[in-house]
Amino acid sequence: MSGKTDKKDILEIKGVTKDFPGVRALDNVDFELRRGEIHGLVGENGAGKTTLLKIIDGALQPTRGEIFLEGEKVSFNNSREAIDWGIGTVHQEMNIIPYFNAIENIFLGRELTKFNFIKFHQLEEKTRDLLHRIGLSIDIDLYQEVRYLGAAERKIIEILRAINLQPKILILDEPTASLTIEEVKTLFDLLRKFKKEGMAIIFVSHHLEEVFEITDRVTVLRNGEKIGTVPTSSIKRTDLIRMMINRDIKSQYPKQKVPIGKPLLEVKGLSTDFLKDISFEVRESEIVGFAGMVSSGRTELMETIFGAKEKRSGEIYLRGQKTKIRSVREAIKNGLRLVPEERREKGIIESFSVRENLTLSHLDDFCRFDYINFNKEGRESKEIVQRLNIETPSISTEAKNLSGGNKQKLSFGKWSFGKGDIFILDEPTEGIDVGSKVEMYKFINKLIKEKAGIVLVSSDLPELLALSDRIYVMREGKIVDVLSGEKLTQENVLESTFGK
Numbered sequence: 001m002s003g004k005t006d007k008k009d010i011l012e013i014k015g016v017t018k019d020f021p022g023v024r025a026l027d028n029v030d031f032e033l034r035r036g037e038i039h040g041l042v043g044e045n046g047a048g049k050t051t052l053l054k055i056i057d058g059a060l061q062p063t064r065g066e067i068f069l070e071g072e073k074v075s076f077n078n079s080r081e082a083i084d085w086g087i088g089t090v091h092q093e094m095n096i097i098p099y100f101n102a103i104e105n106i107f108l109g110r111e112l113t114k115f116n117f118i119k120f121h122q123l124e125e126k127t128r129d130l131l132h133r134i135g136l137s138i139d140i141d142l143y144q145e146v147r148y149l150g151a152a153e154r155k156i157i158e159i160l161r162a163i164n165l166q167p168k169i170l171i172l173d174e175p176t177a178s179l180t181i182e183e184v185k186t187l188f189d190l191l192r193k194f195k196k197e198g199m200a201i202i203f204v205s206h207h208l209e210e211v212f213e214i215t216d217r218v219t220v221l222r223n224g225e226k227i228g229t230v231p232t233s234s235i236k237r238t239d240l241i242r243m244m245i246n247r248d249i250k251s252q253y254p255k256q257k258v259p260i261g262k263p264l265l266e267v268k269g270l271s272t273d274f275l276k277d278i279s280f281e282v283r284e285s286e287i288v289g290f291a292g293m294v295s296s297g298r299t300e301l302m303e304t305i306f307g308a309k310e311k312r313s314g315e316i317y318l319r320g321q322k323t324k325i326r327s328v329r330e331a332i333k334n335g336l337r338l339v340p341e342e343r344r345e346k347g348i349i350e351s352f353s354v355r356e357n358l359t360l361s362h363l364d365d366f367c368r369f370d371y372i373n374f375n376k377e378g379r380e381s382k383e384i385v386q387r388l389n390i391e392t393p394s395i396s397t398e399a400k401n402l403s404g405g406n407k408q409k410l411s412f413g414k415w416s417f418g419k420g421d422i423f424i425l426d427e428p429t430e431g432i433d434v435g436s437k438v439e440m441y442k443f444i445n446k447l448i449k450e451k452a453g454i455v456l457v458s459s460d461l462p463e464l465l466a467l468s469d470r471i472y473v474m475r476e477g478k479i480v481d482v483l484s485g486e487k488l489t490q491e492n493v494l495e496s497t498f499g500k
């Protein structure tokens with residue numbers, strides 16, 4: 001590849017290296033971005049994607065290397081300077097202020113310099129304009145503190161904030177991870193429009209179908225190194241995967257058939273303020289899928305079963321016995337395990353080490369007479385780290401230093417200790433790379449063989465269809481359909497999800 005600046009290039013990165021203590025996150029990376037292109041950036045968890053994006057948007061400074069924007073060398077000291085230049089970013093991890101409402105979050109630091117009410121009104125109109133322009137169907141309460149909103153709604157607010165800047169370069173770090181098919185479609189329409197207007201867009205996703213659908217070129221990072229940039233239409237999926245992980249994947253969904261056993265979890269007539277009369281069951285060695293749109297009630301249902309939210313009526317039977325689960329503690333004691341949807345807020349503690357995160361919720365397993373058996377704890381932590389391919393310099397590294405996908409693996413690994421037999425997995429593979437997904441499926445297989453029951457909530461339909469023995473479809477707080485056997489098809493699930 002020539003090192004010469006192409007006039008179409010709006011951004012050029014030359015020989016960027018980024019070192020963190022004990023990790024070289026980027027190693028001598030070159031990267032070019034053209035005006036009017038959507039450029040995919042792919043690679044395994046921990047490959048360096050987010051680090052590269054943060055260097056472009058001023059959040060991080062490179063250890064070595066140069067950055068050129070419109071042919072001029074720049075070095076941003078912070079994100080503010082990059083924003084002023086015209087770089088808008090939608091970060092991988094939620095980056096909004098939970099106690100502010102949507103409007104405040106969108107305009108903070110720009111139009112909204114002082115909180116005065118007259119302006120607020122104008123900003124509301126501006127937000128509605130933005131929403132209208134985008135044609136979003138989601139009805140967001142603009143005055144609600146965003147901590148009460150769901151993951152998708154918050155993501156949309158972040159996207160609105162970035163778009164409102166009318167950036168020359170738009171960076172999207174896994175923007176679709178918490179969106180459903182419909183919302184992704186809307187986002188893609190929008191990106192195509194921006195592209196026509198000449199915007200340059202960098203798009204990161206672990207969903208390769210999305211990369212193939214929306215990008216013009218794609219750059220692959222592996223282990224901090226750039227493997228190459230290719231026109232998307234010129235490469236096959238298997239070849240792209242090989243570039244990413246340097247090996248072939250035999251089967252994307254290695255599902256094992258295990259005879260299904262006795263009922264483990266039965267939910268009968270469960271209702272909350274939102275959920276209406278939910279009944280379903282999960283048996284030993286069974287994977288029960290839950291499909292539905294964002295805010296159809298899936299996460300609320302899982303949290304209610306797990307004792308994190310109060311139910312109004314209904315009964316839960318565990319292994320045939322009526323059981324009251326009044327708190328998360330009781331749920332855990334009864335063998336339930338929940339891998340929550342929002343890893344950063346609910347799944348892990350950022351300032352704790354990998355090891356502490358892995359063992360925190362079941363320290364009992366390692367304690368004898370009030371002493372923690374650190375050897376055992378360390379050994380088992382290392383095993384989980386290996387088994388789930390959690391990329392970390394050591395088990396004492398703080399969780400906050402892991403890449404997004406590795407945090408998700410950590411939140412999953414946490415529950416693989418101890419004596420759980422009912423696993424509720426809420427979007428467990430969101431943000432996980434192709435290779436590690438397979439590892440995770442194998443891990444689920446192992447649980448199934450040990451007679452565990454799995455409740456799988458996933459917006460990744462191919463995954464849900466491939467793994468589930470039965471799928472319940474939820475809409476507006478109700479179970480509207482249950483599909484199994486030959487009825488388990490994408491069309492059927494979609495039809496029930498959106499209503500006829």
Ligand SMILES: Nc1ncnc2c1ncn2[C@@H]1O[C@H](COP(=O)(O)OP(=O)(O)OP(=O)(O)O)[C@@H](O)[C@H]1O
Nearest residue numbers: 020025045046047048049050051401402403404405
């Ligand atoms: N602040 C930090 N301190 C130490 N190490 C870090 C820090 N940020 C990232 N790293 C390390 O740098 C490497 C690259 O991480 P990065 O977040 O860029 O990966 P990624 O490609 O975005 O992965 P993912 O798909 O999981 O989001 C990883 O090994 C990660 O642990």
Ligand SMILES: [Mg+2]
Nearest residue numbers: 049050092404
């Ligand atoms: Mg990342």
